[in-house]
Amino acid sequence: MRLVAFLCVTAALGVSAQETSPILASLRKLQAGDASARKDLHAGSPVRAAAMATGSAADEATRFEAASWLWQANLLGGFSYGSDRSYLQASRQQPDLLKAWSLLETLGAAKARERDALLLELGWRLLDLDRMRLAYERISTRSHMDIRELTHCFMVSMHLGDWGAAKAFGQELESRGANLAGFHQAAEHNLTTFDYESLLSAIRGQMPPIPAKPLAVASWGITKWRVRVKEVGGSHRDLVRMASGWPRTWTDKPDAMTQLLQVGAAAHWIEGAAQPPVSGFLSPDRLYMVGYRETKGGQDAGTQMQVWDMRPDPTQPHRWKGLNTLIARLASAPDNKPPAFIVTFDTEWDMQLVESFPETHPPVAPPGS
Numbered sequence: 001m002r003l004v005a006f007l008c009v010t011a012a013l014g015v016s017a018q019e020t021s022p023i024l025a026s027l028r029k030l031q032a033g034d035a036s037a038r039k040d041l042h043a044g045s046p047v048r049a050a051a052m053a054t055g056s057a058a059d060e061a062t063r064f065e066a067a068s069w070l071w072q073a074n075l076l077g078g079f080s081y082g083s084d085r086s087y088l089q090a091s092r093q094q095p096d097l098l099k100a101w102s103l104l105e106t107l108g109a110a111k112a113r114e115r116d117a118l119l120l121e122l123g124w125r126l127l128d129l130d131r132m133r134l135a136y137e138r139i140s141t142r143s144h145m146d147i148r149e150l151t152h153c154f155m156v157s158m159h160l161g162d163w164g165a166a167k168a169f170g171q172e173l174e175s176r177g178a179n180l181a182g183f184h185q186a187a188e189h190n191l192t193t194f195d196y197e198s199l200l201s202a203i204r205g206q207m208p209p210i211p212a213k214p215l216a217v218a219s220w221g222i223t224k225w226r227v228r229v230k231e232v233g234g235s236h237r238d239l240v241r242m243a244s245g246w247p248r249t250w251t252d253k254p255d256a257m258t259q260l261l262q263v264g265a266a267a268h269w270i271e272g273a274a275q276p277p278v279s280g281f282l283s284p285d286r287l288y289m290v291g292y293r294e295t296k297g298g299q300d301a302g303t304q305m306q307v308w309d310m311r312p313d314p315t316q317p318h319r320w321k322g323l324n325t326l327i328a329r330l331a332s333a334p335d336n337k338p339p340a341f342i343v344t345f346d347t348e349w350d351m352q353l354v355e356s357f358p359e360t361h362p363p364v365a366p367p368g369s
Contacts, residue, residue: 236341304326308323
């Protein structure tokens with residue numbers, strides 16, 4: 001199940017039973033996948049207008065329904081960031097989600113659990129670390145989370161660098177039967193979506209340090225990138241022979257204008273649809289990311305994995321140096337057979353900050369409780 005599909009199912013849980021509300025009726029249809037409700041997603045639709053016009057004078061149930069509808073509609077319809085705004089800036093300025101947040105701020109203790117769960121989801125979708133942290137600190141210590149709360153705590157914990165909790169949340173999701181490959185599939189269908197399954201693999205394999213605060217949401221441009229083959233190995237003779245013919249001298253990558261997204265302590269590499277999505281952790285002295293892609297059918301069916309392990313060059317400002325490793329396994333090979341081939345590249349790149357939104361910490365004012 002793709003991530004957005006899963007979140008859409010959970011977004012409407014816990015709403016009130018006022019069947020007379022047009023917003024609630026639309027919300028239930030959207031949750032059920034009723035195509036007739038898709039008209040409500042359009043700008044200027046009566047239901048959207050009603051949700052956006054809901055104010056503090058409405059009763060709590062109506063305010064929560066409006067916030068829930070705006071969240072679900074955003075998941076289904078996405079957002080447009082126009083020609084003059086970046087992805088990160090647009091993510092943080094989604095008017096429907098900011099309206100939903102303002103409505104939730106007015107809710108009191110009677111709706112505290114549902115309110116805080118939805119605030120966590122909104123903070124995650126807005127790429128706003130302050131908002132994430134505010135709700136996460138309320139929810140993450142609960143002893144009995146539902147699957148909706150657990151899923152978002154799992155994702156947000158990695159952006160906040162709460163690594164021990166992230167591993168515990170991931171283990172709990174797996175124990176409840178969740179298929180974490182759904183996170184990977186979501187990342188394969190959207191270049192800017194973090195692959196939380198691979199991110200979990202990264203921190204399980206290379207436990208990162210607790211990040212220093214404040215954190216930041218940022219995008220980085222890779223303005224220069226060169227590689228050279230360092231080592232070639234593997235069990236598939238033909239593939240190893242092919243890889244052994246690759247250049248052993250430094251080679252510039254022609255498509256060096258690549259982006260790295262940083263959302264708190266987590267990082268996501270955007271290299272293009274032809275490459276596996278890779279996600280991991282970023283600190284001032286290390287960037288470590290992993291990812292994979294599965295191919296089916298034919299003699300080359302199997303899994304291609306990438307590992308990036310980069311550190312800043314102390315002699316060159318903005319330059320990072322390290323290793324990029326490709327690991328290929330064939331589906332036809334026995335599980336205990338070594339990978340078909342492993343190629344490790346020496347890698348250097350120049351990384352320049354494109355934009356940044358620092359965490360202010362303390363965060364925005366908390367809602368009423």
